Amino acid sequence: MAKILIDKKEIEAKEGANLLQVCLKNGFYIPNLCHLEGMDSPPASCRLCFVEIEEEDGPVTSCSVTVRAGLKVTTDTPPVRRLQRSALKLLLSAHDVDCARCPANKKCGLQTIARFLKVGLKPKQLEQLRKETEGMEDHPFLRYDPNRCVLCGRCLQVCHGKQGQPFLTFAKRGFDTVIASYGEKDLSNTTYQEFTACAQACPVAALGPKND
Amino acid sequence: MSETTKTTNEEILAEEKAMLEDIAARLSGFARERANLVPLLQMIQERHGYLPPDAINMVAEYLEIASCEVYGVATFYNQFRFTPPGKHQIKICLGTACHVKGGDIILENFERKLEIREGEITPDREFGIDRVACVGCCALAPVATVDESVQGHMAPSKVEGIILGFQIEKEREAREKQKDDAGEK
Amino acid sequence: MTPEKNKNLDQMFTAIQEKAARHADSITEDPAPKIYIGMATCGLASGALETKKAFEEALSLRNIQARILQVGCMGHCYGEPLVTVHNPGFPPILYHQVTPGKATMLVKSFLEEGDPLFEYLLGAMEENDLIPQVWDFARFSQEKRVVTEICGFINPEEILDYIAMGGYSSLAETLRLEPHDIINQVKNSGLRGRGGAGFPTGKKWELAKDARGQEKTVILNADEGDPGAYMDRTILESNPHQVLEGIAICAYAVGARKAILYVRSEYPLAVKVVTRAIEQAKELGLLGKGILGTSFDLDISVFQGSGAFVCGEETALIQSIEGQRGMPQLRPPYPVQKGLWGNPTVINNVKTFASVPPILKHGEFWYRQIGTEGSTGTAIFSVVGDILHAGLVEIPMGVPLRTLIFDICGGIPNKRTFKAVQVGGPSGGCLPADFLDTPIDFDSLTEAGAMMGSGGMVVMDEDTCMVDVARYFLDFTQKESCGKCTFCRIGTRHLLNLLERITKGEGREGDLELLEDLSQDIRDGSLCGLGKTAPNPVLTSLKYFRDEYVAHVKEKRCPAGVCRALTAYYIDLEKCARGCDACVGSCPVEAIFTTKNRKKGIDQTLCVKCGECVTACPAEYDAVRKVSPPERAPIVERPADISD
Structure with missing residues (x-):
């Protein structure tokens, strides 16, 4: 076990443990979207879980830090909040904010983080961006809204069919990146339950069962 | 449906069949390992100019991975197309040097002349236009590549010449074919 | 290594060198005139094939015996097609812009009648009494060629040409030494990676050597994606063996038995030339199994990049070889610890590997004398844009931008004035005239707000709009963003939209501040180097050319007259x-x-x-x-x- 300081409070944690998880388990909330417990290598892609670490330059994402003795972590410095708010506003600018009609309303990852960071759900400075790509119209069980999706990739982490093969993927690139299914073969080996499990991993209800 | 489009559709179907047979025959030249995914897609792209949906499934089956993974990888890279290219593919370089020297004006001229946008092909499948990031001939900017040949120091006035050149060539071929046909009879 | 094995090695390499010497002699001793034609991509694009055909036809028409030899690129792209004619009784003479018409005339007037056609020549390649030498011109004399020393002088498809010029002797010497001796020499030379970031090469090799792992791999990063840079392509097309030799030395030093050349598929000629070069080197026992009779094996293959700028980033490059989407991964672990298929992997740029054989041949101290204390050796730039003598230039590190642009490359053509120079491509920045005295080295360029990058340099005259240039680069990075992380995926799209609005005359109050804030957040918050550096073109142009932005936003005016809506x-x-x-x-x-x-x-x-x-x-x-x-x-x- 290693002793570390989080916001000046001494915490004991396993050497080499994931700092984001250690923070969350000890009651220090850090905004995050792409992290799932038990992943071997964090994608570090949502860019929300910033903290500052003494003797390191500027904020770093806590999901990419492993615990070592003597680590001194601060979770709420102005630079940390600035980057977190900026990342959240960017995500919201590409998100179809229509909470009243969204199945994720009141349990949505973005709502939680916005409340915590005191950011309005419709930031004014940034214009709204929309993708022109379609969802998965031809999928028998799943519906997908690319303009709700935050591309955290959590669905891909849990999406494995019977033979361990994924039935969803990231497709395209850059701003146009979407979650996609492809080909009939992918469906035959997969049960309805497996599809819904994968939809449940979505923090913003971009992915859901068709009858949702 | 007019007579000509009917033949074109039949031609396309026949082409696709031949294409898939060709791909099937070549798969075995590659070891069944994930590292060969991109090389396999490149082989298909190079031989046929694009990746038809069936080809993606064939590659997935051969490598024993999900076809959605193949699709995910293929859509990530600029090299791969998912629709057939034009017979003559025109690529306008929009690297930095070409941009500074007016590469976008060259692109626009091709688009206007052929009445298609970048990424599209003409209805007769003769021409297609793409933009490319840099072909590495910056000292000759602005540059366009027409099929395999690099055209340096492009100017809007050269655009017309290039397209006209192909049209004249095509007409000449048609005339010769007619002559040959007549000769055979 | 035992002396017995050394003896074996010496015998084998001496035999190869003798073969190369006989090959070289057969050319020099041939009394027929020789015509060397530059046939790399830029030469071909300028019509070198047509020129070659014209020579062949004229020679056969006039029944003149002459040898046409194919060479690579000298880097003088402004002069392509470049042809050197060596007519016995004259020094070798370099001719520029040799059109088929000029080729025909050269055969008639020079080869048949002995008139070297002064009006077409660039200069003589050797000292003589008749013709001014090319070495009297700054474009030639102020260069310091280490990596490109023999580019354009040898046939890239003939390994014996390279060996006759001293090639592969550094590899032969390497095999007589212990790996740590090699690493020490590279460390002491001060060589830093030429891919952009400037990480010390010897240090990287040492980390890889000490890393635990079975199948260590060496990867050549020739995924030159910077739009405006093509030196890696030219080197591969003009002297592939120097790169291969550097790779083999590295593999020996770090204990790798596998090497992969990652070359852009947009460079078909480069792919063809290196593939051929690997075959030739294997045939002579310089690559492959039991190199030069020793127990050192190196399995070497070519992998073609599929067109994604982000794959120049080393973790993304590895992903793409593994058959995945080329998305950067979190570092650490660094590839030297855990790279391709989880094994320690050294990834270096073309210029880095090509610098190694000369360093070992002439010694670390010789190399240290070139360049500056912090950045030793040479820098290779492709200088393009509004510049008289565009092309590849290799100069000692530390030469000021002014010398490179005005003295060596002849300055701005068409009586225009210099406005800015863009260094380092999409990750770099635009520097105004005030910075012309900045020395070209890793640290000074970074300090000025640009970066060495891979060596793209675009010179811009007064008719260039800096807002448009920033928009251009953001359009590029935005298209090439892999889409993984929030800042780069969404942030660069906002930057681009803002810049597009401004160049269309639809800029609003507060846009410039938003550009600045967003740029800083993207720089500080992105996952990989591509995202972190993507805002650089915006930040530097806002810093040095703010009045131009203001003119677009407030007066709806484009001072340079470029933005078409304005x-x-x-x-x-x-x-x-x-x-x-x-x-x-x-x-x-x-x-x-x-x-x-x-x-x-x-x-x-x-x-x-x-x-x-x-x-x-x-x-x-x-x-x-x-x-x-x-x-x-x-x-x-x-x-x-x-x-x-």
Whole structure:
């Protein structure tokens, strides 16, 4: 076990443990979207879980830090909040904010983080961006809204069919990146339950069962 | 449906069949390992100019991975197309040097002349236009590549010449074919 | 290694060198005239094939025995097609822009009649009494060629050419030494990676050597994606063996038995040339199994990159070889610890590997003497854009930008003035004239707000709009963003949209501040180097050319007259010649009409602002004007009905 300081409070944690998880388990909330417990290598892609670490330059994402003795972590410095708010506003600018009609309303990852960071759900400075790509119209069980999706990739982490093969993927690139299914073969080996499990991993209800 | 489009559709179907047979025959030249995914897609792209949906499934089956993974990888890279290219593919370089020297004006001229946008092909499948990031001939900017040949120091006035050149060539071929046909009879 | 094995190695390498010497002698001793034609991509694009054909036809027509030899690129791209003619009795002479017509004349006048055609030559390649040497010109004399020393002088498809010039002797020497000796030499030379970041090469190799792992791999990063840079391509096309030799030395030093050359598929000739080079080296026992009779094996193969700029980033590059989407991964672990298939992997740039054989040949101290304390050796730039002598230039580190741009490359053509130089591509920055005295080295360029990058340098004259240039780069990075992390995926799209709005004259109060804030957040918050550096073109141009942004936003004016929504062309009726129709045919959209008094006017609603009419208007009239904002163009009415 290693002793570390989080916001000046001494915490004991396993050497080499994931700092984001250690923070969350000890009651220090850090905004995050792409992290799932038990992943071997964090994608570090949502860019929300910033903290500052003494003797390191500027904020770093806590999901990419492993615990070592003597680590001194601060979770709420102005630079940390600035980057977190900026990342959240960017995500919201590409998100179809229509909470009243969204199945994720009141349990949505973005709502939680916005409340915590005191950011309005419709930031004014940034214009709204929309993708022109379609969802998965031809999928028998799943519906997908690319303009709700935050591309955290959590669905891909849990999406494995019977033979361990994924039935969803990231497709395209850059701003146009979407979650996609492809080909009939992918469906035959997969049960309805497996599809819904994968939809449940979505923090913003971009992915859901068709009858949702 | 007019007579000509009917033949074109039949031609396309026949082409696709031949294409898939060709791909099937070549798969075995590659070891069944994930590292060969991109090389396999490149082989298909190079031989046929694009990746038809069936080809993606064939590659997935051969490598024993999900076809959605193949699709995910293929859509990530600029090299791969998912629709057939034009017979003559025109690529306008929009690297930095070409941009500074007016590469976008060259692109626009091709688009206007052929009445298609970048990424599209003409209805007769003769021409297609793409933009490319840099072909590495910056000292000759602005540059366009027409099929395999690099055209340096492009100017809007050269655009017309290039397209006209192909049209004249095509007409000449048609005339010769007619002559040959007549000769055979 | 035992002396017995060394003996074996010496015998084998001496035999190869003797073979190469005989090959070289067969050319030099041949009494026939020799014609060397540069046939790398830029030469071919300028018509080298047609030139070669013209030589062949003229030679056979006149029944002259001469040898045509294919060589790579010397980097003097402004002069392509470049041809060196060595006619016995004369020094070898370099000719530039050798069109088929000139080729025919050279055969007739020079080879047949002995007149070297002074009007076409660039200079002699050797000292002589007759013709000025090319080495008297700054474009040649101020270069310091280490990596490109023999590029353009040898046939890249003939390994014996390279060996006859001393090639592969560093590899032979390496195999006599212990790996740590090699690493120490590279460390002491001060060589830093030429891919952009400038990480010390010896240090990287040491980390890889000490890393635990079975199948260590060496990867050549030739995924040169920076739009405006092509030196890696040229080196691979012109002297592939120097790169292969460097890779083999590295593999021996770090204990790798596998090497992969990652080359852009957009470079088909480079792929072809290196593939051939690998075969030739294997045939001679310089690569492959049991290199030069030792127990050192190196399995070497080519992997073609599929066109994703982000794959220049080493973790993304590894992903793409593994058959995945080329998305950067979190570092650490670094590839030297855990790279391809989880094994320690060294990834270096073309120029880095190509620097190694000369370092080992001439010694670490020789290399340290070139360049500066912190950045030893040479820098290779592709200097393009508004520059007289565009092409590849290799200079010692520390040379000021001014010397490179004005002395070596001849400055700005067409009587224009210098405005800015873009160094380091999409990750770099635009530096104004005040920075011309900045020395070219890793640290000074970074300090100035640009970066060495992979060596792209685009020179811009007064007719360049810096807002448009920033927009161009953001358009590029935005398209090439892998889409993984929030800042790069969404942030660069906002930057691009803002810049597009500004260049269209739709900029608003507060846009510049938003650009700045967002740029800083993207720089500080992105996952990989591509995202972190993507805002650089915006940040530097905002810093050095802010007044231009302000003119676009507040006055809806493009000072350089580039942004098409903010400019208009009109015809100065005072200057337009009555009855002249020169511009009419040039207009692609029939926007030019004839006025009542038979002069010309431009229909602003049709005009696409391509500028063809400016080129078409005869110089003695010079009647077409460009103005910004467009409202400044006087309105000329199209006559109601001119056909009657």
